[in-house]
Amino acid sequence: MQKGILLVNLGSPESPDPKDVKKYLGEFLMDERVIDVPLWARNLLVKGIILNTRPKASAAAYKKIWWKEGSPLIVLSERLQNKIQKQVEEPVALAMRYGSMTIKKGLQELVDKGVDEVLLFPLYPQFAMATTETITVLAEEIRQQYFPNLKIESVPAFYNKPDYIEVLSNAIKNHLEGKNCDHLLFSYHGVPERHIRKSDITKSHCKIDGSCCVTPSKAHEFCYRHQCYEVTRLVVEKLGLKEGSYSTSFQSRLGFDPWLLPYTDRTIERLGKEGIKNMAIVTPAFVSDCLETLEEIAMEGQEIFHEMGGKDFTTVPCLNDDDEFVNLLSKWISEWTKTPIEIN
Known part of the structure; x- marks a missing residue:
């Protein structure tokens, strides 16, 4: 079995332009595990109200924090991925739950490298419907539709490790x-x-x-x-x-x-x-x-x-690509490559 790792974070608009922000917010807020109301009510709330009022203000907020390299969340996630890749032998891919860096693309990248067993690593210490659960559910749907022979194991919440x-x-x-x-x-x-x-x-x-x-x-x-x-x-x-x-x-x-x-x-x-x-x-x-x-x-x-x-x-900054954090995630990944996932 060839193993690989898929790190998954939240996502980001392509740019702080209101059009890109509106597209991103539309995908994010229409997720039934983010706004968990009936579809008709979600459509009314998101498409009828929020997407007609919020994108401009959100775009202004994104412009305040946008880096020359792009979205801070994307840039920092890529730095984390690159540092982990230097410490583990297995291929490490990065995906986002929302936006253009899709989970499907991330899984495809690993499959193209010969991977048939994936460690799905939601980058959230705590479990939540709107974070961990929506990632694992979507990943399984994609697996069934596009990669039926792929095995996926998911890292559980690690908040208390x-x-x-x-x-x-x-x-x-x-x-x-x-x-x-x-x-x-x-x-x-x-x-x-x-x-x-x-x-x-x-x-x-x-x-x-x-x-x-x-x-x-x-x-x-x-x-x-x-x-x-x-x-x-x-x-x-x-x-x-x-x-x-x-x-x-x-x-x-x-x-x-x-x-x-x-x-x-x-x-x-x-x-x-x-x-x-x-x-x-x-x-x-x-x-x-x-x-x-x-x-x-x-x-x-x-x-x-x-x-x-x-x-x-x-x-206090998030852990981002802090070396101690990189070492910890790399250790957990290395343990998984030897045995079924059990983070201690």
């Missing part, structure tokens, strides 16, 4: 060394509360009531909220942070349905009002810096904090 927590903690510690930080905010991408309940394999555990995420349950294997809070807990423990010097929040809400609380923008505002002068923010739901980290957090978040009287606002 000790070596991942160590790498993440080291990255935070190293970036904050020598900087003023009175409060560390862990900001995760938000999801509608109904996503948490839909992912509950027990159909009864996830009540989002403040206790379910800390009460042991099989539901935690697919509970995004639990996994986010668990990352915070494990990193706090690793860094020895004192109670009251950190908090957890969720960003990037859309629409009017209930989303996970507390919201990041309001948390930043609250911290500023409470007299916090020096804060740092880390975004552990993202592996690569992107619009949500470079614009929403580093720019908009900083503006809110300063308006509330804050002084120093530090954003």
Whole structure:
């Protein structure tokens, strides 16, 4: 068996031009696992409202963070891919869930190199319907339609793996060394509360009531909220942070349905009002810096904090192509090439 690896990230518009942004948003938001309402309602919301109002504003935001080499998320993902490829013998391809770098193209690239067994590696530490699940489901659909003889194994969520927590903690510690930080905010991408309940394999555990995420349950294997809070807990423990010097929040809400609380923008505002002068923010739901980290957090978040009287606002970069992170992913991949996937 010839093995290969397919890294998969979210995706990006081809450019910050409103037309390209509109095309990208259309594909992204019409995904039934992103906006999980009946097709007629999704069409009405996305094509009737959002795509007629949001692309221009989103394009302006993308222009603020766009690099000469292209989309930061794409560039950083490619750097990660290239570094991993130098450490493993098996071919490593890169794909995006949305946009022109399709999963089909990524699988085809590996098949053309003689690969018949693929390690599908969603670049998300936590499981969520709108990230990991939509990638694995689409990859299986493509496999059945175009590559029926291909075997695909998927890397499970690695949010609580000790070596991942160590790498993440080291990255935070190293970036904050020598900087003023009175409060560390862990900001995760938000999801509608109904996503948490839909992912509950027990159909009864996830009540989002403040206790379910800390009460042991099989539901935690697919509970995004639990996994986010668990990352915070494990990193706090690793860094020895004192109670009251950190908090957890969720960003990037859309629409009017209930989303996970507390919201990041309001948390930043609250911290500023409470007299916090020096804060740092880390975004552990993202592996690569992107619009949500470079614009929403580093720019908009900083503006809110300063308006509330804050002084120093530090954003901790995502792991991106950090050497420790590259070494960890390469180690996991090498272990898989020897045995069926079991990340320890």
